[in-house]
Amino acid sequence: MSVTDRPRFAPDWLALREPADAAARAVGLLDPLFGHLGLHGPRQETVLVVRDLGCGSGSMGRWLAPRLRGPQHWVLHDHDAGLLGLAAARMPRTGADGGRVTVSFRQGDIGRLTAAELSGTGLVTASALLDLLTRDEVDGLAAACAGAGCPVLLALSVAGRVELTPADPLDGAIGGAFNDHQRRLDRGRRLLGPDAVAAARRLFADRGMDVRVHASPWRLGGAGDSALTAQWLRGWVGAAREQRPDLAPRATAYLRRRLEACEAGELRVVVHHHDVLALPVPAPAGATV
Numbered sequence: 682m683s684v685t686d687r688p689r690f691a692p693d694w695l696a697l698r699e700p701a702d703a704a705a706r707a708v709g710l711l712d713p714l715f716g717h718l719g720l721h722g723p724r725q726e727t728v729l730v731v732r733d734l735g736c737g738s739g740s741m742g743r744w745l746a747p748r749l750r751g752p753q754h755w756v757l758h759d760h761d762a763g764l765l766g767l768a769a770a771r772m773p774r775t776g777a778d779g780g781r782v783t784v785s786f787r788q789g790d791i792g793r794l795t796a797a798e799l800s801g802t803g804l805v806t807a808s809a810l811l812d813l814l815t816r817d818e819v820d821g822l823a824a825a826c827a828g829a830g831c832p833v834l835l836a837l838s839v840a841g842r843v844e845l846t847p848a849d850p851l852d853g854a855i856g857g858a859f860n861d862h863q864r865r866l867d868r869g870r871r872l873l874g875p876d877a878v879a880a881a882r883r884l885f886a887d888r889g890m891d892v893r894v895h896a897s898p899w900r901l902g903g904a905g906d907s908a909l910t911a912q913w914l915r916g917w918v919g920a921a922r923e924q925r926p927d928l929a930p931r932a933t934a935y936l937r938r939r940l941e942a943c944e945a946g947e948l949r950v951v952v953h954h955h956d957v958l959a960l961p962v963p964a965p966a967g968a969t970v
Contacts (some may be wrong), residue, residue: 684709692767695738697909701970702808703744706836707895707956711748717960718803724778732756732799734785734791734807734822739768741808741836746773746782756802757786778897792818796828805831811838811957812863812877815870819877820884823959827888830961837897839863840874840953842916847947851935858921867926878955897956905937910943910950 715721716731731749733741736757746753754777765786772784792814799805805826811819826833841860846854865875873880877916878894885892901910918936922929942948 690737690764692738693914695740695764697912699738699740699743701899702837703723703902705899705954706744709743709833709895710956710958711895713960714747714804714832714834716828716907716956720750721870728752728754729753730756730946731803731804731806732758732794732802733768734758734805735810735813736768736786737761737764738809739764739771740799741806742768742772742784745806745927746776750778750780751776752780753782754904755782757784758789758791759786760789760791762788762961763770770942771789784843790823794822794825796825798863799825799831801828802831804830805833806835806838807833809838811835811881812872812874814873814877816873816880816884818870819873819881823881823884823890824961826953827885827890827961832961833883833885833957833959835957835959836879837954837956838877839875840878840896842953844951845939847942850934850939852930854925854928854934855921855935856920859917863921864925878938878957879958880923881959885957889962890959891962893958893960895956895958895970897954899950899952899954901952904946907943907946910938910948913950913952914943 696705701786721726731753733739733755736759739757742757744757755772757765759765759768765788769784769786772782773783776782782909801865814822822833843856860875864876881894882894884964901913918932921931939948
């Protein structure tokens with residue numbers, strides 16, 4: 682699988698969305714993950730190796746590393762050298778109990794990871810990546826993680842549902858066109874978009890992993906969220922208009938109405954996402970491999 686042609690996200694956009702991402706992440710999945718990693722017991726001195734796939738500017742590391750106990754080594758993977766530099770420079774240097782955090786990075790295709798390459802990795806994670814993959818790419822990731830016995834935490838995948846208050850008659854058409862855009866054929870790759878979580882649940886389970894899914898919605902509203910809400914609206918409507926050019930005149934007027942409501946502090950938006958945790962299932966006692 683190849684994901685070298687993923688969109689290059691602007692650092693300004695990644696910085697704008699980071700607080701909403703942090704507030705949305707499913708903390709309910711951390712307890713089973715930490716239990717699997719043995720982080721509830723005495724402090725471990727073994728270095729936990731974490732691979733952050735499609736790390737962008739490093740928001741996942743900034744959120745998760747301070748919550749992990751013991752020494753950590755993060756391997757940041759991305760195709761964008763500039764984002765890798767930002768992520769590496771801004772990673773926390775200590776974990777929850779003062780354990781040292783070190784960082785290295787890998788530029789290139791994150792889609793060719795194998796079980797052998799994941800040997801020694803304690804956790805694979807990614808944020809806002811799953812919906813940009815194809816079914817075969819997710820299956821390849823599931824095969825690699827299951828083969829290496831490595832848990833995986835995939836955060837903030839779009840769920841295909843948006844709630845806007847107050848409602849507008851065009852909400853459904855814009856939302857449907859956006860979802861179709863997320864499922865588009867991109868350079869020969871059929872993206873999963875809002876179908877990614879359901880596909881991941883099946884594919885990781887088919888590889889014998891224990892899969893858990895938790896809601897992680899953005900909840901936007903008020904003056905503090907106005908810049909993010911406005912930028913999200915432009916991207917959401919723009920993708921819908923690209924998918925359905927026939928919507929263009931109505932979509933332009935719709936976007937103007939929505940931006941005016943946003944500026945006035947009258948718009949509330951819930952953008953639904955899901956986080957996925959897949960844990961290797963220990964072999965029964967006495968089983969042969």
